[in-house]
Amino acid sequence: MPLFTFYPCRADGASPAFETIECADDAAALRRARRVLEDHLSAAEVVVWRGERRIGAVARVADEA
DSSP states (O other): OOEEEEEEEOTTSOOOOOEEEEOSSHHHHHHHHHHHHHHOTTOSEEEEEETTEEEEEEEOOOOOO
């Protein structure tokens, strides 16, 4: 399986950590990014890469008050 890198990013764009996880394909990696986002409460989004190719990002939904 391909190896993907997940970067949980704070609102200022900084990513103090990353995780590498094997996923079946790009779609599975983006689904996994949602779980990574849940695990990193200070993250505003998780950006997903496969090697040098950016797969996409999953962002937190802002509360509409």
